[in-house]
Amino acid sequence: MEDLRSWATAVLLGFFSLFIMKLFAYHQIKPILPPSPMAFPLLGHLHLIGSNVHQSLHKLSTGLGPLFHIRLGSVPLLVASDAATARELLRDHEHSFPDSFLFAPYSDYWWFMKKLCLSELLGGRRLVQLQWVRQDEIGRFLEMLRQKAERREEVDVGAELTRLTNNVICGMTMGRRCSGTDGEAEQVRRIVKETMEKLDLQHLKARYENVHRRFDSLMERILEEEVLRTKESGKIGADGAVRYLLRVLLDIAEDEGAKMRLTRDNIKGFIHDLFMAGTDTTSVTMEWALAELINNPAVLQNARREIDSVVGVSRLVEESDIPNLPFLQAIVKETLRLHPAIPILPRQSNAPLKFRGYDIPAGTWIAIHVWEIGRDPIHWENPLEFRPERFSAKGRSFGVDRRCPGISLALQLIHTTLANVIHCFDLSVEGGVVDMTEGHGVSLPKAHPLVCIPKVRLTPLLSRSAISTSNPDEASC
Numbered sequence: 194m195e196d197l198r199s200w201a202t203a204v205l206l207g208f209f210s211l212f213i214m215k216l217f218a219y220h221q222i223k224p225i226l227p228p229s230p231m232a233f234p235l236l237g238h239l240h241l242i243g244s245n246v247h248q249s250l251h252k253l254s255t256g257l258g259p260l261f262h263i264r265l266g267s268v269p270l271l272v273a274s275d276a277a278t279a280r281e282l283l284r285d286h287e288h289s290f291p292d293s294f295l296f297a298p299y300s301d302y303w304w305f306m307k308k309l310c311l312s313e314l315l316g317g318r319r320l321v322q323l324q325w326v327r328q329d330e331i332g333r334f335l336e337m338l339r340q341k342a343e344r345r346e347e348v349d350v351g352a353e354l355t356r357l358t359n360n361v362i363c364g365m366t367m368g369r370r371c372s373g374t375d376g377e378a379e380q381v382r383r384i385v386k387e388t389m390e391k392l393d394l395q396h397l398k399a400r401y402e403n404v405h406r407r408f409d410s411l412m413e414r415i416l417e418e419e420v421l422r423t424k425e426s427g428k429i430g431a432d433g434a435v436r437y438l439l440r441v442l443l444d445i446a447e448d449e450g451a452k453m454r455l456t457r458d459n460i461k462g463f464i465h466d467l468f469m470a471g472t473d474t475t476s477v478t479m480e481w482a483l484a485e486l487i488n489n490p491a492v493l494q495n496a497r498r499e500i501d502s503v504v505g506v507s508r509l510v511e512e513s514d515i516p517n518l519p520f521l522q523a524i525v526k527e528t529l530r531l532h533p534a535i536p537i538l539p540r541q542s543n544a545p546l547k548f549r550g551y552d553i554p555a556g557t558w559i560a561i562h563v564w565e566i567g568r569d570p571i572h573w574e575n576p577l578e579f580r581p582e583r584f585s586a587k588g589r590s591f592g593v594d595r596r597c598p599g600i601s602l603a604l605q606l607i608h609t610t611l612a613n614v615i616h617c618f619d620l621s622v623e624g625g626v627v628d629m630t631e632g633h634g635v636s637l638p639k640a641h642p643l644v645c646i647p648k649v650r651l652t653p654l655l656s657r658s659a660i661s662t663s664n665p666d667e668a669s670c
């Protein structure tokens with residue numbers, strides 16, 4: 194009996210100490226996480242996320258504050274939705290978020306491609322060298338508007354701006370006009386559009402197979418043509434003509450002694466990423482800007498006055514005019530504030546981190562809520578109003594696009610296109626006011642296309658002869 198009692202006591206003591214140890218371990222290990230709403234098992238907070246992810250996250254931050262966490266299925270997501278939190282997170286923990294948004298994670302390959310991108314496509318010298326591509330495409334765009342105006346036809350401005358941007362990137366990367374009889378630009382445009390529509394926060398890096406396959410076969414055809422063209426015409430660029438990015442990449446792929454060995458898949462993936470990163474972001478920004486200008490005629494008049502006084506009324510606006518058009522630049526900044534082409538900037542932490550006393554596990558996705566930061570009433574007076582004057586004060590800026598290698602190209606194209614449309618046309622929509630509802634998609638498109646009826650304001654400028662389309666390297670296109 195005595196044995197039984199001491200045995201039972203020992204078992205009880207064992208259970209008790211196990212319980213104490215578990216309790217201790219639980220409090221030791223359980224991370225302290227930022228606020229979070231009630232979650233469902235397995236689903237987590239998926240039920241709280243609608244088709245407009247940035248708006249769903251905005252609703253959540255209204256209740257939970259500027260730093261909260263949710264779980265999308267098994268994917269943990271930390272959301273930073275005010276400027277101070279985002280700045281602190283990016284500044285103090287930048288080394289914990291090494292993944293690049295589009296390209297492969299930081300690696301020798303990433304650095305190599307990024308350097309190449311800057312030296313052969315998006316850097317200052319190359320931008321100047323390929324200015325004629327932008328000028329030519331803007332000329333064609335203006336001419337299309339003129340013809341539509343003459344015929345009093347409607348224009349789907351967003352679709353035309355996407356075509357323009359696409360043709361510029363096509364022309365600058367591959368030295369060819371992709372638009373035209375073979376409709377390649379159209380195909381690229383549709384593929385990029387589908388990819389952008391299908392990407393969402395739960396599939397940040399998802400590449401849908403059929404979209405990929407179609408891009409792949411299109412690029413394969415272009416690569417074959419490029420190889421054939423070089424065989425026929427010898428090494429392009431040897432005579433000082435422009436070697437386009439595609440040619441540079443093919444040369445590296447063919448060079449057995451090259452430091453970085455590139456495969457055809459690398460080349461196709463790289464070009465795909467450039468289209469993905471550059472097309473919709475740029476065209477959607479121009480479309481929102483024009484929509485805002487139609488809805489804000491006083492701002493439009495100010496912009497027009499500025500352009501008329503700097504450029505006059507007898508020529509088109511050129512890239513070299515842009516530094517002298519500060520109000521136009523303010524219009525673009527204000528557009529990016531209210532309608533950021535990337536409303537949520539994603540990062541992923543590669544190591545556990547401590548932030549404001551919270552434990553953020555490794556592998557957590559971080560969402561910098563750019564859209565909400567741009568509408569924060571603490572920083573912006575009447576944040577929902579389109580008031581470019583707020584950027585007229587020197588030094589005021591907006592945007593988290595430090596790591597965007599294409600931003601100089603995008604701004605050149607956006608400023609020059611907008612300036613010329615403002616200068617040469619009056620755009621109006623049925624009913625007089627543009628519906629500004631946001632649609633779905635990563636690049637914050639409009640819910641309803643901007644369909645306008647253009648009217649020519651400065652007639653003599655827009656005959657094709659007035660638009661310089663001089664391609665210094667015409668033979669290679």
Ligand code: HEM
Nearest residue numbers: 293294295296470471474475478534535594596597599603
């Ligand atoms: C208004 C137009 C544009 C906006 C608002 C924009 C914005 C951004 C942003 C916010 C990022 C992410 C940066 C980060 O992760 O911190 C990015 C990345 C990138 N952008 Fe842009 N972008 C625009 C146009 C372009 C254009 C025209 C190109 C090139 C043709 C381009 C190429 C890229 C590339 C390659 C990346 C990935 C960089 C990396 O992974 O490190 N972008 N852009």
